[in-house]
Amino acid sequence: MRIAMIGHKQVPSGAGGVEVVVEELAVRMAAQGHTVALYNRGSRGKKRQKTYKGVRLYSVPVLPFPGVNVPLYAFCGVVCALLKGYDVIHLHAEGPGCAALLTRLFRVPSVVSVHGLDWKRSKWGRFASGYLKWAEKISVLNADEIIVLSESSRKYFQSTYGRKTRLIPNGTLIGKYRPPMLLRSLGIEKNDYVLFLARLVPEKGLHYLLSAFRKADTDKKLIIAGSFASEGAYARKIRRMTELDPRVRMVGFVRGRLREELYSNCCLYVLPSEVEGMALSLLEALGFGVPCLVSDIPENREIAEPYLHFFRKGDTGHLREQLELLLKQPAVAERRKEQVCWIRENYSWDSITEQTMGIYRRVIEKYENTDCQ
Numbered sequence: 001m002r003i004a005m006i007g008h009k010q011v012p013s014g015a016g017g018v019e020v021v022v023e024e025l026a027v028r029m030a031a032q033g034h035t036v037a038l039y040n041r042g043s044r045g046k047k048r049q050k051t052y053k054g055v056r057l058y059s060v061p062v063l064p065f066p067g068v069n070v071p072l073y074a075f076c077g078v079v080c081a082l083l084k085g086y087d088v089i090h091l092h093a094e095g096p097g098c099a100a101l102l103t104r105l106f107r108v109p110s111v112v113s114v115h116g117l118d119w120k121r122s123k124w125g126r127f128a129s130g131y132l133k134w135a136e137k138i139s140v141l142n143a144d145e146i147i148v149l150s151e152s153s154r155k156y157f158q159s160t161y162g163r164k165t166r167l168i169p170n171g172t173l174i175g176k177y178r179p180p181m182l183l184r185s186l187g188i189e190k191n192d193y194v195l196f197l198a199r200l201v202p203e204k205g206l207h208y209l210l211s212a213f214r215k216a217d218t219d220k221k222l223i224i225a226g227s228f229a230s231e232g233a234y235a236r237k238i239r240r241m242t243e244l245d246p247r248v249r250m251v252g253f254v255r256g257r258l259r260e261e262l263y264s265n266c267c268l269y270v271l272p273s274e275v276e277g278m279a280l281s282l283l284e285a286l287g288f289g290v291p292c293l294v295s296d297i298p299e300n301r302e303i304a305e306p307y308l309h310f311f312r313k314g315d316t317g318h319l320r321e322q323l324e325l326l327l328k329q330p331a332v333a334e335r336r337k338e339q340v341c342w343i344r345e346n347y348s349w350d351s352i353t354e355q356t357m358g359i360y361r362r363v364i365e366k367y368e369n370t371d372c373q
Contacts, residue, residue: 001360003029004081006039006074006099007092007113012052016199017280018092018115021170028353030054037086039077041069071131074099082106088360094132097139104142109363111356112143114153114165116277116299137161144363147356149278152298166359169303170278171349174340175288178260186251188265191330193221194323195266195290197254197281198273200228200238205272205295205314210241210248212319218327220247225262227253263288268326272311272319276300287343289336293322304346307339
């Protein structure tokens with residue numbers, strides 16, 4: 001099968017959830033013998049990697065105008081893919097999903113993966129939110145199949161548009177314990193810290209955690225791992241808040257061994273999100289057997305409710321209470337083992353890949369049957 005994927009920023013990068021999903025799916029599909037091409041967002045004149053683990057990489061130039069670069073990139077990427085004659089085009093995220101207009105026009109099977117209801121995210125202004133809402137409707141009208149990550153998203157598309165969708169969650173790898181070798185060079189010891197690992201954007205709720213942690217009665221550190229989307233007002237706000245508490249450390253974007261050590265040796269992982277698609281960092285933490293405290297939004301509850309601890313979204317007082325309670329009650333080893341087994345059984349990337357391939361086969365077969373009539 002010849003497969004094109006469009007909608008992510010860059011692969012390889014691991015910088016965001018969409019990029020991780022695209023990479024995990026593409027590499028596995030290529031390993032099965034399929035021809036897979038990823039259309040990265042790029043800039044003219046910049047040398048780009050052409051292949052990655054058996055996957056073909058193309059670069060689609062984008063303009064330095066945030067308001068228009070996503071739809072232009074998506075339409076240009078689809079045009080390039082159409083010219084190369086792929087069997088199926090997989091669009092990732094609601095913004096790029098608008099390019100399903102072209103796949104329908106040229107009768108090429110298409111799938112749109114909705115990685116969350118992007119128009120809900122607080123970082124977008126009125127224009128961007130309006131565009132994302134429009135792109136969502138275009139996806140509903142033109143995509144052959146829509147993949148969602150959660151039951152709440154499935155219900156949303158059914159009630160709002162009467163559109164059936166396919167629920168396929170994100171996957172994760174089961175973590176292997178890493179002793180704190182790199183962490184010790186940073187002055188960080190095992191079970192010495194609470195971990196926040198995510199993109200540093202408003203909807204991830206880091207400001208709630210910082211407010212609650214500042215008032216928490218604990219001598220644990222708070223380690224913040226992640227990067228800002230831009231050095232704007234939110235970045236300045238977070239930096240000011242971290243300066244108020246000497247227990248807080250920011251270590252920037254992490255990957256590889258350091259990322260694994262952070263998960264392996266923290267005493268608690270916290271994700272206070274306002275909105276999510278399906279948090280890959282939460283899945284990763286669960287896969288390492290880490291106790292997790294998260295906001296009580298439906299997208300978090302659906303992941304592994306029996307193994308999660310919750311606080312009321314946006315309630316810093318309740319978050320502080322739960323932090324103090326959990327830090328005084330270390331997780332039982334047997335409970336951690338059960339948690340890891342649950343993640344292994346329900347969120348295997350190999351299973352997610354096969355489910356996605358099944359959707360590709362169905363949409364291709366639908367076109368073949370139509371052409372024979």
